Amino acid sequence: MEIDVKIITAENYVTTLKAASRPYHNHYYAMYSSMLGGMVTDPALMQLPIDDHIVHRGDGVFDTFKCVDGAIYNLDAHLQRLERSATAIGIEWPGGLNELRELSIATIRAGAKRNCSGRVMLARGPGGFGVSPFEAPERALYIIAYQLGQPFMKKKPLGATVRRSHVPTKAPPFAGIKNCNYLPNVLMKREAVEWGIDFVAGFDNNGFLTEGATENIGIVTRSGELAFPRLENTLAGTSMLRLMELARNSQTDNANLISVVTLRDITEQEIFDAAELLIVGTTLNVVAAVEYEGAAIGSGTPGPVWRKLNQMLEDDITENKELRTVVFSANEGSKDG
Numbered sequence: 001m002e003i004d005v006k007i008i009t010a011e012n013y014v015t016t017l018k019a020a021s022r023p024y025h026n027h028y029y030a031m032y033s034s035m036l037g038g039m040v041t042d043p044a045l046m047q048l049p050i051d052d053h054i055v056h057r058g059d060g061v062f063d064t065f066k067c068v069d070g071a072i073y074n075l076d077a078h079l080q081r082l083e084r085s086a087t088a089i090g091i092e093w094p095g096g097l098n099e100l101r102e103l104s105i106a107t108i109r110a111g112a113k114r115n116c117s118g119r120v121m122l123a124r125g126p127g128g129f130g131v132s133p134f135e136a137p138e139r140a141l142y143i144i145a146y147q148l149g150q151p152f153m154k155k156k157p158l159g160a161t162v163r164r165s166h167v168p169t170k171a172p173p174f175a176g177i178k179n180c181n182y183l184p185n186v187l188m189k190r191e192a193v194e195w196g197i198d199f200v201a202g203f204d205n206n207g208f209l210t211e212g213a214t215e216n217i218g219i220v221t222r223s224g225e226l227a228f229p230r231l232e233n234t235l236a237g238t239s240m241l242r243l244m245e246l247a248r249n250s251q252t253d254n255a256n257l258i259s260v261v262t263l264r265d266i267t268e269q270e271i272f273d274a275a276e277l278l279i280v281g282t283t284l285n286v287v288a289a290v291e292y293e294g295a296a297i298g299s300g301t302p303g304p305v306w307r308k309l310n311q312m313l314e315d316d317i318t319e320n321k322e323l324r325t326v327v328f329s330a331n332e333g334s335k336d337g
């Protein structure tokens with residue numbers, strides 16, 4: 001028996017898309033598409049061309065930032081990382097960093113939510129279904145404003161559980177490029193969900209700690225050293241780098257808490273021996289990991305360095321005028337997310 005497939009025409013395309021709307025579409029606020037040359041706010045219309053190489057080859061780069069109480073935090077760091085990732089795979093946006101910035105702000109504004117996530121996807125662009133990047137004559141840009149998740153410790157104040165991932169770590173230089181081939185990261189997240197834990201930690205071939213699925217991981221040693229892995233095998237997390245800067249700048253105030261801030265190789269044994277295990281990322285802020293492979297880290301409760309650093313990062317996000325790109329004035333935009 002032949003399968004009966006409905007024919008969609010230009011006339012009924014939009015009605016069909018709208019009929020296919022789903023409850024989770026409520027979490028999507030606005031999308032800019034260079035292919036449309038404009039912005040849509042109806043989630044049913046937030047579509048990508050199937051022949052864009054970002055779709056069928058993962059040939060594109062992305063970055064995710066957040067807008068908190070009307071201002072985007074650390075936008076330039078995110079866009080500079082996007083540009084570095086793009087350059088690494090030979091993608092250039094003709095409008096440059098400045099246009100990426102303006103369009104990011106415009107998308108968040110169009111979404112009209114004071115608190116949201118923003119994801120910028122810079123794609124090889126449409127042009128066919130081959131693997132050659134040279135098949136695509138022009139780059140494409142998609143930016144979406146969508147629902148912002150709560151910081152981890154607001155959801156789970158007792159802290160996080162972590163185990164060792166079985167997924168092979170991305171080799172350099174891929175680990176440092178935020179490209180749209182996130183399969184290893186997806187599989188890591190899958191492990192965490194299947195194992196009923198919060199995060200997994202990756203290790204490289206030499207047995208050194210790398211990172212989580214979409215987060216950086218560091219330790220606080222019993223002598224007060226705050227250490228994150230060297231950047232070769234990890235993504236240069238904007239939150240991690242800012243946190244290290246905040247920790248260094250405040251070292252005199254926190255001399256009793258943090259003796260030194262480093263990037264170095266970290267062994268699994270050092271995690272077991274650590275006073276605290278910290279996980280950081282844009283949506284999460286700073287997470288206190290209290291259990292690794294079933295063993296308590298330090299006291300088994302969120303520690304003093306976590307408390308101090310998370311507070312510093314939260315204050316930076318809401319108060320640092322230099323790092324906050326204001327999108328909405330005090331009475332603009334909706335407060336709900």
Ligand SMILES: Cc1ncc(COP(=O)(O)O)c(C=O)c1O
Pocket residue numbers: 064185211212213214215216234235236237238239240280281282283
């Ligand atoms: C693989 C990976 N590591 C680390 C991070 C944390 O980076 P950031 O602090 O800039 O969000 C991310 C962010 O999504 C990531 O995808």
